[in-house]
Amino acid sequence: MTGSCGRYTVATFLGLLSGQKVATVEQRLYEWCLDAKDKGGKQRQELVLSTCQLALLQWIIRLWVGTQLALTLDATSLGDRFVVLAVSVVYRGCGIPVAWTVLPAGAKGAWRKEWLRLLRLLRPAVPPEWTVIVLADRGLYAGWLYRRIVRLHWHPFLRINNGSKFRPQGRAHWYWLKDLIGTVGHQWQGRGSCFKHPASRLECTLLAWWSEANEDPWFVLTDLSPTQSSVTWYGLRSWCEQGFKCNKRGGWQWQLTRMHHPERAARLWLALAVATLWMVSVGTELECRTNLDDPDLPDLQALLDHKPVRRIRLHRLGRLWLLVEAIARQALHLPRQLLPEPWPAPLSPTQAVLAPCPEVPP
Template sequence: MNRTQALSEWKLEVSSRMPHLSKPQAVVLALWSFGIVFTRSCGRVTVATFLALLLGRKRDAVEQQLYEWCVEARRKRGSKRHELDVTSCFVPLLRWMISMWGDSLQIALTLDATTLSTRFAILVVSVVYRGNAIPVAWTIVPATEKRAWRRDWLRMLRLLRPGIPSDWTVLVLSDRGLYARWLFGRIVRLGWHPFMRIKAGSTFRPAGKATWVKLRTLVTAIGQTWQGRGTCFQGEAKLTCTLVAWWGEGYEEPWFVITDFDPEACDVAWYGLRTWCEQGFKCTKRGGWQWQQTQMTDPERAARLWLAMAVASLWTISVGSALEVPADGETDLDLGDLPELRALLGTTRTGRPRRIRLFRLGWIVLLVRALNHQSIPMPQRLSPEPWPTTPPYHPERNERHDAPSARE
């Protein structure tokens, strides 16, 4: 493979997946994400230097191209200046992922927030997948700005709704700090299923009961579970819902999760999927694209850079995931030496914890194939794992069971 063939294929891939973008916008998105993957950095100078050496171009010219993709129209050169609306890319990015999702008709989204020192607060909706998370919508605001996040969360969920087929089961997970009645209601109205952890100090009135109880009284021992319909919270905040609870091995306190599922149709262990979003944040920072080193101060420019990082993450994670797909699921893959790669790495599907994150594994595969002058695989078919289940509770034997793994 020559030095630019992989980049040319990647440009075609990005353009076909983001058909709403102009050709220059799609090309620079491909340049940004390609450079991010192979330098493991989202720094503009680093990516521009790599691309300049790869393409035989002047670094200043490449850097200007990358810069103008991120900035608003008034700061660009020329008369045909257009500003990239990053929100227009949320549904195409999600549909890109859905098209690769294999045979599963269920998907889990997480809602969470992260920060970059005292500069930015980032609200992120991610798809969780095999121990990691890929952002599909985000809002970046100044960290010091005092504002309610309600409109931002509602807007992102509304924008994403057309990206998932209506017959799919969609789980939307959030931690204790993000529970709100209005958010629960919006998720239900979208036809999705909230799975929201609430604080242990809350109260609950089981269906058919007259008295309220503290959540802590429902689960009192490690391994114990509780689930049922009822009313959560008192006063104006009260909510009719299903409550599922579990105290897992290794956790300091139980999980208390509210949802609209029937009690028999869900498993509290699903909440463990939410922690995978932490791995996604790690990959944007020191574990991957080095976002913590960015010098950007403008939230809108930073949001455009996040698009390039999200596309780069989808690529690397999908390639790493291809090594965990069973042999009978390889027919649509273009990694011709996939069995040999699995044998070399000792990759199995025995349920043991991963020794290396799919994100890092995918990056290694891309790098090695580039060094060996082999074809560079484009994004691969995704094969989501079954959602976790709660281990059985045996109080008579005083057994202690491991929690379903949400970490690697």
């Protein structure tokens, strides 16, 4: 309701709502973020974040309609204080964080251990028969990440840098990626070996596309066959950036936090994640007009016009709905079903030209 994750702002709102002293409420919110050793008393406990993150994804799975799930791996920063490594469920133009770790900005050390821990943590929440793709930008590509995703029986969808080589199946020659794609408007896909150096070589499917909207072509590696996947699915990855925006200036104003302890900030992120899930789920029913049980709720379809561009983010739409219900003294809707949009369709011949495999130079 406040559109803020500021502790004093939220405490003031809850204090006025419940008739309690603001200082008392603020102290409770403060201690909720602390480690057990930093709390007063001998029987105080701390929030175990990993348990809550697993439960959060299980909650999303129960609300989800369908058996296709797209996860993204990405990092976001807060000035020179924090770097957050986050796994998000991407949904209708937004990202819902489901597992994350907050690190001090500038801290030395690789992120490999953290990424592997987050993926391993989430695996039990997803039914084995579901199709899960894991998307990451080229800055996060690593062979160990690709192999771990496959080992979890999920499907990597990892973009790589342009300066690599690929050997199509049945060919002896290695090609630079840029030679496979040709020019703007072309696509290429096929099985083969990526990375010429034996230590980093990978047997995989390469999906390549150079869209007119992008400055550089996409080169995406996956374990799915070319007929079971589409390079257009990589476009889902950008939705996680909208989720980060919802945590900051587009929603909960986390950029204004005064926290300096990574562990405390990570617990605050749990509140932000649950709030985001709540907002996008109730916003879904306004956008899709499904299961609405309030005949007095205005039809917002004329405002939304989300094809091809969503006029208002689900995060904001859901919060507007709750404000309307509060003003009208109606019961607030709790999280509702999640109705994901179909994944982007494969490119048609009119959208992109399938570039032939280039001839071996003399």
